[in-house]
Amino acid sequence: MKKVLGIDIGGTKIRMGVVNETGEVLEDITIPTKLPLYPYLEEQVLKVIEKFPDLKGIGIGTRGMVDAKTGVVTFEKELEGWEGTPVKAQLEAATGLRVEINNDANCAALTEVRLGAALGFQRVVCLTVGTKLGGGLVFDEQVINGTHGGAGEVGHMILYPNGLVCGCGRRGCSEEYVSGTALRRMIQEENVVNPKTGELAIPQELFRLAAEGLTSAQTVRDRFLSDFAVVISTLQAVLDMDCVVVGGGVSESADDWWENLLAKVEPLKLKPLELRRAAFGNEAGMIGAAMLVTDPSNNS
Structure with a gap:
């Protein structure tokens, strides 16, 4: 079964979960948010990949506005240095895995539609x-x-x-x-x-x-x-x-x-x-981020 790393980036903490295709969280890791977010995020992701070398991709939900096609954070004023970061390109180059990124609320919505209150x-x-x-x-x-x-x-x-x-x-x-x-x-x-x-x-x-x-x-x-x-x-x-x-x-x-x-x-x-x-709590963004990769309708 496909395993994906779902990441939810908040102002004070980052939640990372290894999630399978059914939305089950197999590993749940919380780390503090440290600025600048890159290359800190890359370092933390590589640690997870060492433990789970069979990951098929990485989904990221982040605060701010995101160009989902290019994978660039287009607007975010409170996470200094995050705006303008080409997250998708950088993380794909570092890991060799497919990376998808979107706004955190969009990811939470995806979880509720696929698995939760809006089913x-x-x-x-x-x-x-x-x-x-x-x-x-x-x-x-x-x-x-x-x-x-x-x-x-x-x-x-x-x-x-x-x-x-x-x-x-x-x-x-x-x-x-x-x-x-x-x-x-x-x-x-x-x-x-x-x-x-x-x-x-x-x-x-x-x-x-x-x-x-x-x-x-x-x-x-x-x-x-x-x-x-x-x-x-x-x-x-x-x-x-x-x-x-x-x-x-x-x-x-x-x-x-x-x-x-x-x-x-x-x-x-x-x-x-x-x-x-909402049927899901704080894990909604993380699970939805993983769905950016596992969802068949989003396979590009």
């Missing part, structure tokens, strides 16, 4: 709500990359014109209002204090405090979910998808806010739309 749906948008807001598009079982690798950059749809300054340099981007970072800011703005500790709440406990009746936490929750519902509605108006999958770190507390989100989305729907919670 059986044809047009899927996967939203990852973590530190920032990411998006992946899989239509008719194909990842949609766009002309410059920028399709699915949901976090950079402008939600509030002339709003808060985003890391991309523009104002009012969605991820400044729908993300873990946004929750932290709103907690400070509304002075959401955890009654048990007497200290400012953290995003991980915000929704539980709201469910328990804390008024300031409910205010933040409602602002956050109202904006989230608008993002989903806007995407439906443009893409007419049949399923939205919500994942990422913030979704770990979804037991406390999922029904509230559904209620806010319902009156904004233009057509029927299924909302699902």
Whole structure:
């Protein structure tokens, strides 16, 4: 059975997994993200290849925008030196293996479509709500990359014109209002204090405090979910998808806010739309990265 190395590159850690064609993770390795990423990444990959010399390829999911055809990172401002790196060419030359690279949210979406919450749906948008807001598009079982690798950059749809300054340099981007970072800011703005500790709440406990009746936490929750519902509605108006999958770190507390989100989305729907919670957690990006190689429809 074909074994592929799937790599998920994040801002603080890199997760690498030896994955077979069914999506089973045979080896799971986590290492810190060190800059510059190249040649550090190459060194770590070669270590895995020594242990698994029968690998058939390498799939990489990374933050930022990627030209999937050329394998070049076209936009990434927070991983210094990563933008402009011809990852595919360099790593293929170093390993002799086929290398495919794409955006990490696209990889997570591929996992949910092939194995997870969106199994059986044809047009899927996967939203990852973590530190920032990411998006992946899989239509008719194909990842949609766009002309410059920028399709699915949901976090950079402008939600509030002339709003808060985003890391991309523009104002009012969605991820400044729908993300873990946004929750932290709103907690400070509304002075959401955890009654048990007497200290400012953290995003991980915000929704539980709201469910328990804390008024300031409910205010933040409602602002956050109202904006989230608008993002989903806007995407439906443009893409007419049949399923939205919500994942990422913030979704770990979804037991406390999922029904509230559904209620806010319902009156904004233009057509029927299924909302699902992601079936895979932190391993989704790594498994999906491997699928860039193992997926028969992506064999180039």
